Amino acid sequence: MSKKIVVTGIGASSPIGGTAPESWESLLAGESGVRTLEYDWVAEYQLPVTFAGQARVKPTEVLERPIAKRLDPSSQFALVAAKEAFADAGSPEVAAERLGVDWATGIGGVWSLLDAWDTLREKGPRRVMPLTVPMLMPNAPSAAVSMHFEARAYARTVASACASSTESIVNAYEHLQAGFADVVIAGGSEAAIHPITVASFASMQALSRRNDDPATASRPYNVDRDGFVMGEGAAALVLETEEHALARGAKIYAEIAGGAVTADSYHITANDPEGRGAIRAMQTALEQAGATADEVSHINAHATSTPVGDINEYTALKAIFGDRADEIPISATKAATGHLLGGTGALEALFSVLAVQNRIAPPTINLIEQDPEIPVNVSSEPQPLGEGPQLAISNSFGFGGHNAVVAIRSVD
Template sequence: MSKKIVVTGIGASSPLGGTASESWDALLAGESGVRTIEADWVEQYELPVTFAGQARVQPSEVLERPVAKRLDPSSQFALIAAKEAFADAGAPAIPAERLGVDWATGIGGIWSLLDAWDTLREKGPRRVMPLTVPMLMPNAPAAAISMHFEARAFARTVASACASSTESIANAFEHLQLGLADVVIAGGSEAAIHPITLASFSSMQALSRRNDSPETASRPYNTDRDGFVMGEGAAALVLETEEHALARGAKIYAEIAGGGVTADSYHITANDPEGHGAIRAMKLALSQAGAHPEDVTHINAHATSTPVGDINEYTALLGIFGDRAREIPVSATKAATGHLLGGTGALEAMFTVLAVQHRVAPPTINLVEQDPEIPLTVSGDPQPLGDGPQLAISNSFGFGGHNAVVAIRSYDA
């Protein structure tokens, strides 16, 4: 694999902002996108967790109503992010057969599925919407993007839990290397802030229960971290070969230098405490990048704010970087956004692209007392990365033992 793959467009709808730039600016400013859920069903079901990282701008404020009605919220977020990214890339004029979509979701159209179930129980089968299945299927976001842009090279979907959209970016990298497309819209989306998911994650003791202080609930690496915070939204990257981008005069944010995807084969929810699969994924990403661990200048960590998960990732970082793991500037951006599940990897990859471009590691908010067992270089303020070339990795690990890592290099023509 010898083609250089570059990022020419970015888009996002996140708990921090309705666009990529708004999300980035809020992240650098140390804002939190987590807040109390103002919905009747929180009290109705007596949910033990009453907050989440809800999208700052709801799709209904952006999409035309006839379009939104035919899409589950997960697809709505996907289309919004993809449209922004494609416009940001200069809306490249490209034959439909050379434009592809690599998208991801962890759960899919859960609102469409369970709304339809409620309708069936309460009103009978004739009142169930005929578009229920096309709205709930996990590939619906990829299909919506493909149809909107007439992308006919392919429209592929990854569903590997919290590693999903990092894997979709790694796949896009490989698809461009193989010449299957000239331009790929890659990313992921999730809209799963629903009573059933909140109840389920709460039941397994995975969520923070800081109902009295939602904005400080997600606190990776803090000594009293007590679980992750649900988030929703989407992020999209437009990827293309450097040759194609330069030929059309596109601006270039950064280079996707490599990707690594592995499996733990260890436990359905817990990751391997020795970090073997995570280490292999990081090594694969760096190998594709033609780089070595000592070249890495920044890490966007998975860092969900769970008591065990944060330590396990640190163990994996030690396994590849050794003592230098304690010196590399690390960002744990879920502290600000919550955990977007299948959409989180794409959002964090976008943040990493901007980090290497602007030579700054985003802050990790809510870090009051850092766990002495995780002595990483983490800061509540933005950390300068220096003026030279930058190479970062963005990590994602998911239920089922899925590991995905992308390596992102600063671009200097």
């Protein structure tokens, strides 16, 4: 018999807020977290893209200095979001062997890696920090969260590009269903706004180049969208079985009703134009939720603001929802936050949790002229979802053909 898995805590550090509540309030207010990068290296390397969605609050302003200095920024963000989420969940008293961590990152400790490389070239091997490898390894954020909370059930890492942290939530759902833990801290983090990543994404024509107006650069579904905007930060959800949550008197935000992971096996960067992997992921997530497509009342779309990606996702949505794909309130929240890569799925799942709890679909900013080929129900203002039970899906699709979808149901 399947267990009901619920969300009891949330935390975030994003380009639009230093906490989950701040990020949600800014999202509803239609704020943009994207701005010009004020670093010397932008001009030094003549980067063709000069803006990104930087975290509104630096993790070093939150963490104690002795802790922060031993962590790559990707791990710093992870710890900030996880600490907020665990406290929000009431700091559940759970045996260390029954507390797990499912965490994700798309790129990992790129700053630690390349800073060490610069030190080696300029100052020699004796000056390279001894902690370089523990700081740069992709599992460092998961390890940092695990060690902080003494979570000994397990500490696992997902690295599946932009689908990473949605996959971590799916994994947490499955691990709780399997009885591997009673409480799981799940989420993802990314801190990859670095000259090499900006240059690389720009070189492949993936980034928007609206340097003159960064705040409106990410414009999903707009007819003149020209690429995604890089973002950074983290988001965390505390998940547990409903039985465990009720036994300790925890507040419950929403239910993680199902989730699925599939692969396109199509192309290293492009997603399948027929959306077959995305379709299977959405279908399976709904099957796990014991729901039909007709029950879905809200969608947080992957919607990165790329010319091809937005259309391909719409193709998959049409296959699942038919004509309702043009009626269901859809939010494309990357317009406000930018694309947090490995951390984006967790942040969007968090937004979906709050959407079904508050029965409101957050706005999609920067929608000036909607692409007629994508006639979805997207609004520049918050949309009420109505009364009664709510079911949302949150989609994430990543380089390499990774697809991850989570289904989120309201609780009363």
